Amino acid sequence: MSSMLLEIVTPERKIYGQEVNMVVAKGIEGELGILPNHIPMVTPLRIAAVTAKVQGQKDHVIAVHGGFMEVRKDKVVILAESAELPEEIDADRAARARERAEARLREARQEKVDFHRAEQALQRAMLRINVRNRDI
Numbered sequence: 001m002s003s004m005l006l007e008i009v010t011p012e013r014k015i016y017g018q019e020v021n022m023v024v025a026k027g028i029e030g031e032l033g034i035l036p037n038h039i040p041m042v043t044p045l046r047i048a049a050v051t052a053k054v055q056g057q058k059d060h061v062i063a064v065h066g067g068f069m070e071v072r073k074d075k076v077v078i079l080a081e082s083a084e085l086p087e088e089i090d091a092d093r094a095a096r097a098r099e100r101a102e103a104r105l106r107e108a109r110q111e112k113v114d115f116h117r118a119e120q121a122l123q124r125a126m127l128r129i130n131v132r133n134r135d136i
Contacts, residue, residue: 022053063131089132098125
């Protein structure tokens with residue numbers, strides 16, 4: 001089976017770099033499945049898990065907190081605002097962040113709370129919890 005290079009980088013460091021058979025990511029228009037020799041494209045990404053499929057191995061799941069994905073014939077580069085591997089995620093901290101974000105969203109109806117910012121914080125916390133739990 002043919003493969004392509006997947007690189008996930010943030011402003012701080014390279015998170016992931018490996019030959020994969022398929023990449024599944026969530027763009028603003030929906031979920032994308034990228035195979036080798038895909039038509040070149042660039043798309044913004046949502047706060048969501050990116051799955052790297054490698055033949056004969058367990059799927060690699062990475063928490064990607066927004067950014068852009070560039071697809072070339074033999075390479076996919078994800079430039080993420082931030083990203084985390086499952087083993088880097090502190091499940092307790094993510095659960096506390098989810099609770100704080102949910103509380104801010106409840107307060108948003110009564111007070112001047114930035115609803116969009118609280119919603120994004122909740123999405124990031126839920127993503128961390130889901131990616132961490134998927135790896136257990």
